[in-house]
Amino acid sequence: MRKHQSGNGLSWMTLGILLVAALAAWPTPAHAAQPPAGPGLATFATVPAVPGFPEGLAVHGNRVIVSGPARFGTGGTGPSTLSFFDRKSGALVDVVAVVGEALAFEHALSNIALDGDGRIYALSTQLGLICFTKVGQGWQQEGYGAPLPDLPTCTAAPGGPCSPTVVDFPPLPNDVVFDPAGSAYVTDSLQATVFRYPPGGGAPQVWFQSPLFEGGGFIPFGPNGIRLDPARQNVYVAVSTTLADPNLGTIYRLPWVAAPTAADLEVFAQYTAGEIPDQLAFGADGDLYVGLALSNQISILDPAGNELVRLESDPGDPIPLDAPAGLAFDARTQSLLVSNHALLSGLAAHFAVLQAPVGDPGDPLAAPLLP
Numbered sequence: 001m002r003k004h005q006s007g008n009g010l011s012w013m014t015l016g017i018l019l020v021a022a023l024a025a026w027p028t029p030a031h032a033a034q035p036p037a038g039p040g041l042a043t044f045a046t047v048p049a050v051p052g053f054p055e056g057l058a059v060h061g062n063r064v065i066v067s068g069p070a071r072f073g074t075g076g077t078g079p080s081t082l083s084f085f086d087r088k089s090g091a092l093v094d095v096v097a098v099v100g101e102a103l104a105f106e107h108a109l110s111n112i113a114l115d116g117d118g119r120i121y122a123l124s125t126q127l128g129l130i131c132f133t134k135v136g137q138g139w140q141q142e143g144y145g146a147p148l149p150d151l152p153t154c155t156a157a158p159g160g161p162c163s164p165t166v167v168d169f170p171p172l173p174n175d176v177v178f179d180p181a182g183s184a185y186v187t188d189s190l191q192a193t194v195f196r197y198p199p200g201g202g203a204p205q206v207w208f209q210s211p212l213f214e215g216g217g218f219i220p221f222g223p224n225g226i227r228l229d230p231a232r233q234n235v236y237v238a239v240s241t242t243l244a245d246p247n248l249g250t251i252y253r254l255p256w257v258a259a260p261t262a263a264d265l266e267v268f269a270q271y272t273a274g275e276i277p278d279q280l281a282f283g284a285d286g287d288l289y290v291g292l293a294l295s296n297q298i299s300i301l302d303p304a305g306n307e308l309v310r311l312e313s314d315p316g317d318p319i320p321l322d323a324p325a326g327l328a329f330d331a332r333t334q335s336l337l338v339s340n341h342a343l344l345s346g347l348a349a350h351f352a353v354l355q356a357p358v359g360d361p362g363d364p365l366a367a368p369l370l371p
Helices: 012-025
Strands: 042-046 057-060 063-068 081-086 092-097 109-114 120-124 128-135 138-145 173-178 184-188 193-197 205-209 223-228 234-239 249-255 266-271 277-282 288-292 297-301 307-311 324-330 335-340 352-357
Touching (some): 128 173, 223 288, 277 324
Parallel strands (some): 109 173
Antiparallel strands (some): 057 063, 223 234, 234 249, 249 266, 277 288
16 A cells, blocks of 8 residues: 655554554544434354454345455555354354455455455455455455545645545545446545446446535544435435534435535434444445444434434443444344444454344345446
8 A cells, every 4th residue: 555645644553653643542432412222233253353444345145245454554464354143143164354454454345245246346446446255165355346535635635536525645445336238436524525436346436525524623523324225216425523513423315316416415314422433234225324434332223214213232242343444234134233443442352253143134235237
């Protein structure tokens, strides 16, 4: 992975040091009035401590797939991985290491998506969007989409491709989702941008960006989770923090069109107590499940954006929710699966996938057949 050197930008090494320190110092979120708690959570599977820090989560066939690590400070450590768990028992059945990472430098694997042939697409900070295809008893890795570009700020480079941010950060690919036509949308948490890869992969292009997507405070993460609604009419983006008010996190809605404009951007829901909305998942009837990374809860919103209930751990749970990240449904059991990122605590004992019986099979994600 190349270092960020444009303008007065920050290098990945500097950024990692600053964010690790910031995460340790980040205050506990304020406790806003909350709706009743939903059903409890149980441990579905424990995730290997190395590389740990799981984020991406998907269900396919008889497997639950988890990707990681999603953290800073990985220079000099081992490769990123995909871990495969038995869908019924939660037993770890396989671990596939990413090849081609420059391990001496920062490297991470955030979220994953699937196509209709069961191929796995994973976001690598170094390699871009990479694809894994089942070949015999193993998995073959190939490049699919180029790494996200390091954009200069629009102040420094007006008129060209640029980032509408005040601070010149490097790209940070976070979440990925396919549309029915085969395009892949990727959130960039530090460049206030959603990129789109064309069907078949290649170079990412800016799909939408806005100054409202710039994060702020000690954890300046902007665009995070991204999903299409069940009707495939709108794209929802979780913006974790806000430059003007770091305690404010927003779920935005955009129409699923070729080139949305600033006038198309709508506020769907907001979290005002520093909870940090992270990943998203739609239920079968259009309810939106939102992971709240800092308050360690799952917020469930109805199709109008009203909060219905929150899922949270019970006192004494062997593994409590700890910076919940990836969300996926097991349609067979109508339960929600949650990856325990544990980014703030760093507790290896909390690296896990938790499960909540929500009575919802979830909305099947678009899984187009791709060449």
